[in-house]
Amino acid sequence: MxxxxxxxxxxxxxxxxxxxxxxxxxxxxxxxxxxxxxxxxxxxxxxxxxxxxxxxxxxxxxxxxxxxxxxxxxxxxxxxxxxxxxxxxxxxxxxxxxxxxxxxxxxxxxxxxxxxxxxxxxxxxxxxxxxxxxxxxxxxxxxxxxxxxxxxxxxxxxxxxxxxxxxxxxxxxxxLHERIPAWEQALDQMRVELLIQAREKMENLEDRSGLSREKLKKQLEGQKGRFDDIALIKELEEKRSGMMADISEELQKRKEAMAGKVSRNMQRFVKAYPELNRGYKIHRKKKDSHKSN
Known part of the structure; x- marks a missing residue:
């Protein structure tokens, strides 16, 4: 040999x-x-x-x-x-x-x-x-x-x-593909809740800064934004991006936690390969397409 x-x-x-x-x-x-x-x-x-x-x-x-x-x-x-x-x-x-x-x-x-x-x-x-x-x-x-x-x-x-x-x-x-649908459903609900919370925080920040979305839109359209307003806009956008990143991180943590309840290997897969659900969605789409034909 x-x-x-x-x-x-x-x-x-x-x-x-x-x-x-x-x-x-x-x-x-x-x-x-x-x-x-x-x-x-x-x-x-x-x-x-x-x-x-x-x-x-x-x-x-x-x-x-x-x-x-x-x-x-x-x-x-x-x-x-x-x-x-x-x-x-x-x-x-x-x-x-x-x-x-x-x-x-x-x-x-x-x-x-x-x-x-x-x-x-x-x-x-x-x-x-x-x-x-x-x-x-x-x-x-x-x-x-x-x-x-x-x-x-x-x-x-x-x-x-x-x-x-x-x-x-x-x-x-x-x-994995048997667990992903339940995880995705739970994560979708979590995502909505976290987005609502993030939106409320952003609205409070905009109200305190005096720069509502409507006011920002008018300033941008009329090119009347002051230098200090531009700096504040940039700060608000950075906070918005930070909130979205925090939401993604929190969802990944919750997904890992759900996988950990099943087995250590599943938790390791979810942690190392965050795109696992893509293959599932592709396969599911093909399966549904074959059924409809």
């Missing part, structure tokens, strides 16, 4: 590299998202520190593009194509299997169906060049630091643990 080769690379090295890249991918995703959100977020599908889409992506790019590794331009273009195709296929499969969406690029420019986008695709191209020129030589050297026997045992142990972890995580993921 260990000697089985793909494009001249034996299975022993493929397996070791797969787990190393999966760990590095998890480390990158977790650090990046945690820094952005200001709190620790586990971005892996499983509980353990592995993000296997990175392991699959790195190996797919390496094994497929190895014959053209001397040409930087072809490496870049090939990385864009291979990694983007893998990302798209993975997104489609996970949406159809679990009826949920695990990432969403809808707010990014030049995206396709929210599953892939130009910015990330170009990033995959740069990553591919860096993989061949910088990262993979280091990974190769690392795998030579321990004996082959150690590597074989490590791969077997990690695989067993991974399968068990994946089974529990997948079981939770399969039931």
């Amino acid at each position: 260990w000697e089985l080769a793909i494009n001249g690379v034996d299975f022993y090295h493929i397996a070791n590299w797969f787990y190393i890249y999966s760990f590095l991918g998890w480390l990158w995703e977790t650090c990046y998202v945690s820094v952005r959100k200001g709190k620790l977020v586990n971005r892996g599908f499983i509980n353990g520190p592995l993000c296997t889409i990175y392991g699959c992506g790195a190996l797919a790019v390496y094994l497929i593009l190895l014959p053209i590794s001397d040409n930087l331009l072809l490496l870049f273009v090939g990385g864009v194509v291979v990694a983007t195709a893998l990302e798209y296929v993975t997104a489609v499969l996970m949406e159809n299997i679990f009826h949920t969406s695990w990432w969403d690029y809808s707010d990014n420019k030049f995206n396709f169906q929210g599953r892939i986008c130009l910015g990330c695709s170009l990033g995959w191209g740069l990553f591919t060049v860096g993989l061949f020129r910088v990262l993979h030589p280091v990974v190769e050297e690392f795998t030579e630091l321990y004996t082959r026997r150690t590597g074989e045992i490590a791969v077997c142990v990690i695989t067993v643990v991974y399968i068990v972890d994946f089974a529990f995580s997948a079981a939770a993921a399969f039931h």
Whole structure:
């Protein structure tokens, strides 16, 4: 088994590299998202520190593009194509299997169906060049630091643990689409209540400032706003934006709390992947469309 080769690379090295890249991918995703959100977020599908889409992506790019590794331009273009195709296929499969969406690029420019986008695709191209020129030589050297026997045992142990972890995580993921409708209904009601509260606060602020919406509209239309009014308008808009951000944060916290009542894995999914409901809505829309036809 260990000697089985793909494009001249034996299975022993493929397996070791797969787990190393999966760990590095998890480390990158977790650090990046945690820094952005200001709190620790586990971005892996499983509980353990592995993000296997990175392991699959790195190996797919390496094994497929190895014959053209001397040409930087072809490496870049090939990385864009291979990694983007893998990302798209993975997104489609996970949406159809679990009826949920695990990432969403809808707010990014030049995206396709929210599953892939130009910015990330170009990033995959740069990553591919860096993989061949910088990262993979280091990974190769690392795998030579321990004996082959150690590597074989490590791969077997990690695989067993991974399968068990994946089974529990997948079981939770399969039931996500059953829970999302109830969560969405409860969150819609909460959203309305929070928006009403925010509107009342803004109206009180506008009344105290003497700048009602009607007065602001007239000033803007007539271009008669004083400098101090403009500063006050800016302050009110900042407070309005802050209130909306607070509402989104509060809704996410409540969603995580509801998921936590079901299982720890569901809570982790909701915390790490806030766009889970998108895939559910897409699947539901398709199902309703088929019924109407």
